[in-house]
Amino acid sequence: MGCWKQEKSNTWTFPTLILCLYGFFYMMKPSEPFLTPYLTGPDKNLTIDEVTNQIYPVWTYSYLALLFPVFLITDYVRYKPVLLLQGISFIITWLLLLFAQGVLAMQMVEFFYGMATATEVAYYAYIYSVVSTDHYQRVTSYCRSITLVAATVAAVLGQLLVSLADVSYFHLNAISLASVSLAFLCSFFLPMPQKSMFFHRKDVSPPAPEPDKSVASVGSDGPSSCQEDKGSVSADRGPPPEAEAGNTRPHTNVLRVLVQLGKDLRDCYSSRKLLYWSLWWALATAGFNQVLNYIQVLWDFRAPSHSSAVYNGAVEAIATFLSSVTSFVVQYMKINWDVFGELALGIFSAIDAGSLFLMHFTTNIWACYAGYLIFKACYMLLITIATFQIAVNLSMERYALMFGFNNFVALVMQTILTIVVVDSKGLGLNIVTQFLIYGSYFAIIAGVFLIRSLCMLVSSKCERKIARSCKEHLNHAEHESKEQIVTGCTTRM
Structure with missing residues (x-):
């Protein structure tokens, strides 16, 4: 029996190793920091306006269109098929980048890249379906660390090849194609999960007794059903789908899951704390993705790649390193986030705005680089805090659901920004004016x-003052009553 338990506990190592290899190769794309110079250079010979206003917006639109259906399909087919789809999407993307020509072909590149981005949810969700909760923290750390390492290695490698070896952008894209092809091969070795978070759940613990709804409490932060332990399963979810497979048709099962997801969202967003952190997450992520999508265009405008040295890879490597450092130091910040969390969101969002205004007003490429480093580091610091604050009181199922929905809202906001500010059918603003909008x-x-x-801090200070006054009044009243009792006893004597 002990040997069987030991063997079961070791089953997490193989899928984790393969997933880390997959994550390394799909993130090891040295050509990504040089995409805009490649498209506007002699290889593709596109104009900066075509790239900005006609090609790059397609990624946002395709990502939005695919995100929700992919989120549901990913869970329904149990992750691995979607990882295979992601690998195929990356391969098609880089084949088109290498050998296709014209605006329409590059729009197809952005479409398939949007599909690859939408399927990224499978990478982070897969591991939780094949390992026990005891290994969640370790495995998550491995997977996220390897992607950061790969992104840094890719950016440094790309910069060294361009600056020192004079390697062309075409050959950088060929290296990226080889890397994503290796990632696709790695995905074949992943074991097929037997469960998923929503459609194929397996509850190993006995069902909890039905709570007495007449005594269910709702605190100031929303329903208690949203405050769950990490490894727990919501009591209101009912039996797993497998238990109902014999008497439930597939479309009924899907409908039941969708209804349950809607209830979970309503419960969790009724918490004010989760609502405001999620609101910042969605708004800031929309702006961050927009800046990330068009920063190379601004760099190319400030220092044209055909006449200036390009240091995009070095800047991305430093930005990734700073992001990992700021994310790492969050665990050592001893702050009451319930009181000062929103103040931190406001202060660092103001720093982000200042860095974007710097990029708008300066004509110096090095100032643009510095502004981008500050912007990305601040965002990564805050998104790490927001992720922790949202996840700390939620089960894995509800955290995954809120993560997906927050990203969906962010993508809707980003799409609105793209249509109004960037798209040639909208205002079609030039890249410098765009960054003024993003700063605003x-x-x-x-x-x-x-x-x-500030309102919360003032309100909290007033409440503490009132509470202290009441406490002093009670102590004074209690002291007087004791004196009266003593006086009365002395009189009787």
Whole structure:
């Protein structure tokens, strides 16, 4: 029996190893920091306006269109098929980048890249379906660390090959194609999960007794059903789908899961704390993705790649390193996030806005690079805090659901920004004016959370003052009553 338990506990190592290899190769794309110079250079001979206003927006639109169906399909087919689809999407993307020509072909590149981005949810969700909860923290650390390492290695390698070996952007893309092809091969070795978070759940613990709804409490932070332990399963989910397979048709099962997901979302967003952290997450992620999508265009405008040295890879490597450092130091920050969390959101969002305004007003490429480093480091610091604050009181199922829905809202906001600001059918603003808009966008976010945090701090101070006054009054009254009792006893004597 002991040997069987030991063997079961070791089953997490093989899928984790393969998933880490997959994550390394699919993130090891040295050509990504040089995409804009490649498209506007002699290989593709596209104009900067075509790249900005006609090609790059397609990624946002395809990502939005595919995110929700892919989220459901990923869970329904149990992750591995979607990882295979991601590998195929990456291969098609780089084949088109290498050998296709014209605006339409590059729009197809952005479509397939949007599909690959939408299927990324399978990478982070897969591991939780094949390992026990005891290994969640370790495996998550491995998977996230390997992707950061791969992104850094790719950026450094790309910069060294361009600057020192004079390797062309075409050959950088060939290296990226080889890397994503290796990732695709790695995905074949992943074992097929037997469970998933929503459609194929397996509850190993006996069902909990039905709670007495007449005494169910709802605190100031929303329903208690949203405050769960990490490894727990919601009591209101009912029996797993497998138990109902004999008397439930597939479309009924899907409908039941969708209804349950809707209830879970309603319960979790009724918590004010989760609502405001999620609001920042969605708004800031929309702006971050927009900046990330068009930063190379701004760099190319400030220092044209055909006449200047390009250091995009070095900047991305430093930005990734700073992001990993800021994410790492969060665990050592001893702060009451319930009180000062929104103040931090406001302050660092203001710093993000300032860095974007710097990129708009300066004409110096090095100032643009510095602004980008500050912007990305601040965002990664805050998103790590927000992720922790949202996840700390949720089960894995509800955290995955809120993560997906927050990203969906962020993508809707990003799509609105793209249509209005970037797309040639909208305002079609030039790249410098776009960054003025993005800076103003983050300034509004900062203003909202700074005002709200100041109101919260003032309200909290007033409540503490009132509570202290009441306590002193009670102590004084208790002291007087004791004196009266003593006086009365002395009189009787």
